[in-house]
Amino acid sequence: MKVRVKFSKYGAVxxxxxxxxxxxxxxxxxxxxxxxxxxxxxxxxxxxxxAAPLSVGYTSEGEYFDIEVxxxxxxxxxxxxxxxxxxxxxxxxxxMPLLSGEGNAMASVAAASxxxxxxxxxxxxxxxxxxxxxxxxxPVISVRKETKKGERxxxxxxxxxxxxxxxxxxxxxxxxVPEKEIYLLLNxxxxxxxxxxxxxxxxxxxxxxxxxxxxxxxxxLDTMQDMGSKEKRKLVPLIWEx
Amino acid sequence: xxxxxxGDEILMQVEKPARYIGNEVNAVMKEKEQVDIRFAMCFPDVxxxxxxxxxxxxxxxxxxxxxxxxxxRVYSPWVDLDQIMRRGQIPLFALESQEPVKIFDFLGIxxxxxxxxxxxxxxxxxxxxxxxxxxxxxxxxxVIGGGPCSYNPExxxxxFDLFYIGEAxxxxxxLFDLYKNCRKENDSRKDxxxxxxxxxxxxxxxxxxxxxxxxxxxxxxxxxEDGAPETIVKELVxxxxxxxxxxKPLVPFLKVTQDRVVLEIQRGCIRGCRFCxxxxxxRPVRERxxxxxxxxxxxxxxxxxxxxxSLSSLSSSDYTWLPELLDFLIEKCGEQKVNISLPSLxxxxxxLDVMNKIQDVKKSSLTFAPEAGSQRLRDVINKGLTKEVIxxxxxxxxxxxxxxVKLYFMLGLPTETEEDIxxxxxxxxxxxAVFYETVPKEKRTGRVQIxxxxxxxxxxxxxxxxxxxQCTKEEFxxxxxxxxxxxxxxxxxxSIKYNWHEAxxxxxxxxxxxxxxxxxxVIFQAYKKGCLYDAWSEYYKNDVWFDxxxxxxxxxxxxxxxxxxxxxxxPWDFIDxxxxxxxxxxxxxxxxxxxxxxxxxxxxxxxxxxxxxxxxCMERTAEKK
Numbered sequence: 046m047k048v049r050v051k052f053s054k055y056g057a058v059x060x061x062x063x064x065x066x067x068x069x070x071x072x073x074x075x076x077x078x079x080x081x082x083x084x085x086x087x088x089x090x091x092x093x094x095x096a097a098p099l100s101v102g103y104t105s106e107g108e109y110f111d112i113e114v115x116x117x118x119x120x121x122x123x124x125x126x127x128x129x130x131x132x133x134x135x136x137x138x139x140x141m142p143l144l145s146g147e148g149n150a151m152a153s154v155a156a157a158s159x160x161x162x163x164x165x166x167x168x169x170x171x172x173x174x175x176x177x178x179x180x181x182x183x184p185v186i187s188v189r190k191e192t193k194k195g196e197r198x199x200x201x202x203x204x205x206x207x208x209x210x211x212x213x214x215x216x217x218x219x220x221x222v223p224e225k226e227i228y229l230l231l232n233x234x235x236x237x238x239x240x241x242x243x244x245x246x247x248x249x250x251x252x253x254x255x256x257x258x259x260x261x262x263x264x265x266l267d268t269m270q271d272m273g274s275k276e277k278r279k280l281v282p283l284i285w286e287x
Numbered sequence: 288x289x290x291x292x293x294g295d296e297i298l299m300q301v302e303k304p305a306r307y308i309g310n311e312v313n314a315v316m317k318e319k320e321q322v323d324i325r326f327a328m329c330f331p332d333v334x335x336x337x338x339x340x341x342x343x344x345x346x347x348x349x350x351x352x353x354x355x356x357x358x359x360r361v362y363s364p365w366v367d368l369d370q371i372m373r374r375g376q377i378p379l380f381a382l383e384s385q386e387p388v389k390i391f392d393f394l395g396i397x398x399x400x401x402x403x404x405x406x407x408x409x410x411x412x413x414x415x416x417x418x419x420x421x422x423x424x425x426x427x428x429x430v431i432g433g434g435p436c437s438y439n440p441e442x443x444x445x446x447f448d449l450f451y452i453g454e455a456x457x458x459x460x461x462l463f464d465l466y467k468n469c470r471k472e473n474d475s476r477k478d479x480x481x482x483x484x485x486x487x488x489x490x491x492x493x494x495x496x497x498x499x500x501x502x503x504x505x506x507x508x509x510x511x512e513d514g515a516p517e518t519i520v521k522e523l524v525x526x527x528x529x530x531x532x533x534x535k536p537l538v539p540f541l542k543v544t545q546d547r548v549v550l551e552i553q554r555g556c557i558r559g560c561r562f563c564x565x566x567x568x569x570r571p572v573r574e575r576x577x578x579x580x581x582x583x584x585x586x587x588x589x590x591x592x593x594x595x596x597s598l599s600s601l602s603s604s605d606y607t608w609l610p611e612l613l614d615f616l617i618e619k620c621g622e623q624k625v626n627i628s629l630p631s632l633x634x635x636x637x638x639l640d641v642m643n644k645i646q647d648v649k650k651s652s653l654t655f656a657p658e659a660g661s662q663r664l665r666d667v668i669n670k671g672l673t674k675e676v677i678x679x680x681x682x683x684x685x686x687x688x689x690x691x692v693k694l695y696f697m698l699g700l701p702t703e704t705e706e707d708i709x710x711x712x713x714x715x716x717x718x719x720a721v722f723y724e725t726v727p728k729e730k731r732t733g734r735v736q737i738x739x740x741x742x743x744x745x746x747x748x749x750x751x752x753x754x755x756x757q758c759t760k761e762e763f764x765x766x767x768x769x770x771x772x773x774x775x776x777x778x779x780x781x782s783i784k785y786n787w788h789e790a791x792x793x794x795x796x797x798x799x800x801x802x803x804x805x806x807x808x809v810i811f812q813a814y815k816k817g818c819l820y821d822a823w824s825e826y827y828k829n830d831v832w833f834d835x836x837x838x839x840x841x842x843x844x845x846x847x848x849x850x851x852x853x854x855x856x857x858p859w860d861f862i863d864x865x866x867x868x869x870x871x872x873x874x875x876x877x878x879x880x881x882x883x884x885x886x887x888x889x890x891x892x893x894x895x896x897x898x899x900x901x902x903x904c905m906e907r908t909a910e911k912k
Contacts, residue, residue, distance in 0.1 A: 069312075
């Protein structure tokens, strides 16, 4: 049986890269004594699929992976066991058994929501908030983007599903609550993934302001799948009310 | 939540920031107000290397079991962070608390290889601790060295306040109690060091002076402080099955060199290969009980979640209960999908059978370490491995489906001739021939692959070859050239790949290994000129090192190229590792005559280690009775 696990990442562990987080969970699942399924062959490995990788330095409260288990002992027992094997900065938030036919975490990802704040808000140009509203209200945001096939022109607006300024909220492991932060809902599908830092960089470039290096703090709120139709998107978190 | 010592803007611009954040599974956090002693345990190389070291895991676990001690870890910042810390004057910090090392009570540095000496200075420098022991004050940590290189501590003795000679399990509690007492009594730093010198195994270099003869060799060692011992006897664990072993080893986030459970099955080695320092330093052989190892293996796998377990020892095939241990592990690990890796196994029917059970034959290669190409030279080095045994092992392996063989040799061994070197090529060729004889054409999936690697022989203290001369760089390279030529002249040369080690760094290692106090200045100056990470070939600056030797007026050849006379006083003679100098001298003479010495299991050779009254020496006495 396949189960989907939701976890958070905050504090020092935000500097652990995606591959190392995968290795960490493989070992954690063994420590937790979860009856996990292994692939056959001479070097058996856990059958695991991670949703959208999180960049090094980002925090998150909406990370997911799927894992095949031989024996699912129920939500409460599973969460308790796995949480006992965690380090500070990674919490297991939720678990849900998947039905056959429900696609794996990686393939399901359609979008992700973020909060972007500034390490030092005082360096920003005074009118940045008004400018941001103007920026997002453009019907087309044309930018050049590096892709695997080389640089090409894209309409960034198509990949930004929502963008607004919100008052800052406290987050685990963050020392200061920012005054303002930018909420972003972005395309995170394998074909059209948009990085939040890219959007913010493009915005500040359009108002001719050079952001200092490492100015941004990015927090992922959730990772979502699209349960709507071709005509109308319906974004739902990867663990959802069935 | 812990506050990290480095800001985001730094961590985001260095390679692998996970090296510097701590917080690994099984890392120990304590309340600093509730401990008396803060100990920073350092491996002076990059995190991935240091985290793979078993000794630190043992010490970390042991110290943190002491309620009044909090032991944390420190590794060398990589070159990118090194530059940032220097520019910003950011003090080096310990991983757990992220607090500066300079506020700690102790900085312990394990010294595993000579080429880390400049990294020791980097650690001190970045920690903002005076580099020289004589410049330190009570507010600075006590800097203590240990590990194999501390058996000749003289080339780096100016940088350390004290050295712990031998195995850490035995005397640290005493040292900590003394330290606490000295602090309470308001003793001076010097008082503490003097008192510490009376604890067995502790060497305080500042309490001695060395005088030299005109020819540069040692005339005498003078004790400057009454009561400081003349010789330092190494410390060792006598009951190896009832001692500290980390059941909850640290599990790093990063993929480190040793990403597995390490089970040390025994200490010491019965073999007595004459080039091998570890084989002499850790005598006598002490085997851990089967029961202890079973319990440790189960606990460590459970507490780490590792997918692999590796047995560790100098010669695992000599462990008495190896079949029983492997049966147990194969069963346990099979259930839990854990891989077993078995380094340092002798290739014979038993080990091939085991390897067949536990690993994918197609992927793995077999390793032989004949060390020398001819039987004559193998007798000189007392490597009890004959051509027949090697060819036999290879034949069985080929029958079992293996097609890859690795062979390790040394070049520049004492008495080596061109014939011995040609023997390396001939042996490789014969192994390939065995493959073509054993495996019928229709069963071959391709060519047999034989990889021969040579390292350059470096004489080490406390070995029978401590009197021997070491080759120059040019001689080494010529020997590698001869080996390559000899291999390309073989019938099966297309099946043989040949690799050799760098020669210049082997010369420097040789100088440091048998160096004396006068090298402190060279290391200090080389570090000041930017030498760092000398064990990493991309950072090794051979020219800077040898320029520094001449600027310091020191002739490197004195240290490496010179054959010592039988009666020379060595810089490390004041350390007693159990094996006597007269035994080593006897072995040196036998070596030159090509006479072999049998191993401890067959017959006691009277090396001197029996005085520790433990391990194989006691089994032998029991037999006699």
